[in-house]
Amino acid sequence: MTWRVVVALSFTALTLLSPSRLVAQAHNVMSQGHHKLLEADSTAKQAREAIKQSNKVRKALGRYRYELSQSDTAEAQSTLRQAISDHTLQLHHWEAQGLKLRQDSAVQKTESLKLLRAGMIANWSSWISQPGPLRGAELTSPLDNRSHNSPQRSVHRNMPTPRSDTELQSAEGMSLQVSALAGQQLPEGLDTGSFSVSRQRKIFAHIELIQDRSQFVPINQLHRWRLILSSLDGEAITDGQVRFGGHMPGHVHGLPTQPIIEAGSAPGVYEISGVKFQMGGWWVIELELETSVGSDSVRFNVVL
Amino acid sequence: MLGLMSFFNALRRRPQPLLRSLACLLLASFAGPVTAQGAHADPYAFTVADQAFLSQFTLKQLPPLPSAPGNLQADNPAAAELGRVLFFDKKLSANGEISCAHCHQPERAFTDGLSVPQALGKGRRNTPSLLGAAYSPWQYRDGRKDSLWAQALAPLLDENEHGMTRQNVVAVIEENYRQDYEAIFGPLSSVSQVFANVGKAIMAYERLLIPGASKFDDFVDALAEPASKRAVLSANFSSQEVKGLRLFVGKARCASCHNGPLFTNSEFHNVGTPEADVQSVDLGRYSGIEGLREDEFSCLSAWSDAAPEQCLELKFLKRQGPELVGAFRTPSLRNVALTAPYMHAGQFKTLEEVVAHYNKPTPPFYDRQQHPSRPHFDITPLGLDEKERSALVAFLKSLSSKELTH
Numbered sequence: 001m002t003w004r005v006v007v008a009l010s011f012t013a014l015t016l017l018s019p020s021r022l023v024a025q026a027h028n029v030m031s032q033g034h035h036k037l038l039e040a041d042s043t044a045k046q047a048r049e050a051i052k053q054s055n056k057v058r059k060a061l062g063r064y065r066y067e068l069s070q071s072d073t074a075e076a077q078s079t080l081r082q083a084i085s086d087h088t089l090q091l092h093h094w095e096a097q098g099l100k101l102r103q104d105s106a107v108q109k110t111e112s113l114k115l116l117r118a119g120m121i122a123n124w125s126s127w128i129s130q131p132g133p134l135r136g137a138e139l140t141s142p143l144d145n146r147s148h149n150s151p152q153r154s155v156h157r158n159m160p161t162p163r164s165d166t167e168l169q170s171a172e173g174m175s176l177q178v179s180a181l182a183g184q185q186l187p188e189g190l191d192t193g194s195f196s197v198s199r200q201r202k203i204f205a206h207i208e209l210i211q212d213r214s215q216f217v218p219i220n221q222l223h224r225w226r227l228i229l230s231s232l233d234g235e236a237i238t239d240g241q242v243r244f245g246g247h248m249p250g251h252v253h254g255l256p257t258q259p260i261i262e263a264g265s266a267p268g269v270y271e272i273s274g275v276k277f278q279m280g281g282w283w284v285i286e287l288e289l290e291t292s293v294g295s296d297s298v299r300f301n302v303v304l
Numbered sequence: 305m306l307g308l309m310s311f312f313n314a315l316r317r318r319p320q321p322l323l324r325s326l327a328c329l330l331l332a333s334f335a336g337p338v339t340a341q342g343a344h345a346d347p348y349a350f351t352v353a354d355q356a357f358l359s360q361f362t363l364k365q366l367p368p369l370p371s372a373p374g375n376l377q378a379d380n381p382a383a384a385e386l387g388r389v390l391f392f393d394k395k396l397s398a399n400g401e402i403s404c405a406h407c408h409q410p411e412r413a414f415t416d417g418l419s420v421p422q423a424l425g426k427g428r429r430n431t432p433s434l435l436g437a438a439y440s441p442w443q444y445r446d447g448r449k450d451s452l453w454a455q456a457l458a459p460l461l462d463e464n465e466h467g468m469t470r471q472n473v474v475a476v477i478e479e480n481y482r483q484d485y486e487a488i489f490g491p492l493s494s495v496s497q498v499f500a501n502v503g504k505a506i507m508a509y510e511r512l513l514i515p516g517a518s519k520f521d522d523f524v525d526a527l528a529e530p531a532s533k534r535a536v537l538s539a540n541f542s543s544q545e546v547k548g549l550r551l552f553v554g555k556a557r558c559a560s561c562h563n564g565p566l567f568t569n570s571e572f573h574n575v576g577t578p579e580a581d582v583q584s585v586d587l588g589r590y591s592g593i594e595g596l597r598e599d600e601f602s603c604l605s606a607w608s609d610a611a612p613e614q615c616l617e618l619k620f621l622k623r624q625g626p627e628l629v630g631a632f633r634t635p636s637l638r639n640v641a642l643t644a645p646y647m648h649a650g651q652f653k654t655l656e657e658v659v660a661h662y663n664k665p666t667p668p669f670y671d672r673q674q675h676p677s678r679p680h681f682d683i684t685p686l687g688l689d690e691k692e693r694s695a696l697v698a699f700l701k702s703l704s705s706k707e708l709t710h
Contacts, residue, residue: 173353177554253627256571257620274620278571
């Protein structure tokens with residue numbers, strides 16, 4: 001092996017490992033995710049079309065069945081029976097199609113989020129230390145994401161029926177039946193992840209706790225979060241104006257403070273200070289974003 | 305016998321499936337390890353996880369006092385001593401008969417036993433306890449003051465309370481406490497500065513008013529001890545109190561807001577307490593925000609020792625939202641048995657009435673002419689039966705300190 005080859009090889013290795021190349025790869029991964037997400041959206045659209053079709057066919061079927069019940073000539077009955085048989089086949093086809101497309105779309109969406117997440121983690125590796133969901137200290141929420149089944153209304157006259165003991169649960173190893181999630185009902189499969197795609201598909205965002213004292217989100221204490229904003233292709237969003245809002249579903253109140261968001265130490269990185277939660281439970285955090293790629297909003301579910 | 309009783313108890317609890325009841329029976333009769341299922345057999349049977357959960361409410365978990373950047377003398381013992389003397393000094397009133405202790409009576413956990421205070425005139429809101437008040441970022445039931453020192457100044461000037469002027473207060477200091485004052489704060493200066501420092505001395509005293517341990521604290525501490533020593537548990541904490549404790553953290557949902565060692569989140573909620581005066585409604589936190597904005601002695605003021613960036617609660621102050629209307633600060637439940645009447649205007653005379661309200665709450669009074677928006681309402685009926693309600697009251701009474709201050 002001549003020295004030229006050695007130099008060339010080391011040069012290639014260096015280029016492969018250089019930060020700019022890694023960043024480019026991360027962008028690439030996010031772009032793939034973006035692409036996948038568009039695919040998922042388009043599949044979801046097809047699924048909706050298929051379901052629309054199946055509804056149309058179902059309606060027609062109903063009409064033919066009614067006509068059959070009213071018809072008195074053998075000829076008409078035979079035609080109608082044929083139509084019913086055809087439409088039944090069609091109905092099965094569209095229903096199956098709709099279901100399959102919907103499942104495909106869900107799979108594509110999961111894959112796309114995986115890619116976006118991986119790309120963002122690679123791109124902002126120095127700033128993302130907690131890719132998992134935000135967590136409250138275990139003691140304040142022993143039931144984690146389990147909830148009871150009471151239909152919850154918190155406002156006035158038509159009050160819910162009194163709760164019964166069945167709505168309370170015991171966490172592992174506890175004899176105390178602690179009122180779960182401050183009386184909230186958690187939807188099945190609620191996404192509590194710390195990465196989220198914005199409503200208009202313009203922005204990908206991540207939140208995490210800035211660990212001053214503890215790895216857990218505290219109750220009744222002001223604390224700080226880090227926010228990372230990027231386009232779906234991995235470009236940092238540097239000029240974002242962010243409005244921080246939040247509420248507890250089933251409770252009419254919002255956050256007890258008005259947090260302040262400031263641009264952080266790197267492109268796309270922001271610091272949110274003054275966050276405070278006065279109760280454990282399910283919180284929905286909503287960020288209203290004004291950015292160079294347009295206005296948009298992004299949501300996170302936090303269960304403390 | 306125990307097993308049989310548990311069986312009947314389990315049967316009485318309607319929603320329990322029969323199988324589970326049988327499991328209770330078996331476990332109880334074998335006196336085997338305590339499990340979640342076996343719990344109803346013996347209200348005293350707490351698991352390790354229960355103990356860990358309950359310990360978050362004990363005084364041992366009380367953190368150090370929060371820092372007080374607005375008052376450099378907050379932890380100066382000499383300031384606390386001057387503050388203590390001022391707190392009990394009747395000279396700090398227009399008629400020479402009213403001190404802070406007139407309404408904040410130590411033997412009643414620093415309350416006055418009245419629905420609304422009666423000093424020179426009649427007040428509007430029930431006198432809150434001062435035990436543990438230093439831990440709250442907000443003072444007054446509407447949180448219109450952001451420190452104990454800013455709060456302590458307001459009653460001095462209120463014509464229904466002490467009825468003083470700033471000059472009167474400074475004159476009292478000059479005549480009676482000049483030496484003590486100057487040793488702490490330096491030479492007497494402008495009227496407003498001396499006046500502000502009077503508040504800071506009183507605050508230094510109030511920071512020492514930490515509730516003492518209660519039967520409840522002893523009980524939870526004892527749970528951590530080996531099972532053999534637990535036999536004495538029942539002697540000091542009745543089964544009624546234990547049942548109430550279980551309800552408090554569970555079905556009655558008290559711990560949603562009354563959490564932590566002081567049993568409060570120090571935040572503001574509208575629990576639909578009947579309006580004391582429908583002709584002139586109390587807007588609670590909504591008006592408290594106005595008060596903070598106008599306060600001459602806030603953390604951001606010239607009289608505060610804090611740099612503006614240290615005033616975090618004001619920096620992140622929530623200034624609007626329907627949940628502010630008619631919302632009042634969650635009070636600590638420590639010594640609650642001593643602080644009747646209850647709620648922001650003393651609407652309820654007894655704890656039984658309070659629990660009855662939470663059990664079947666009425667929506668807040670709403671008057672479009674007076675309220676900026678329909679008040680937010682944050683509680684739902686609990687469905688506690690009579691026995692459960694009295695158990696809950698028994699538990700609340702177990703929160704009284706054996707010795708009032710720590």
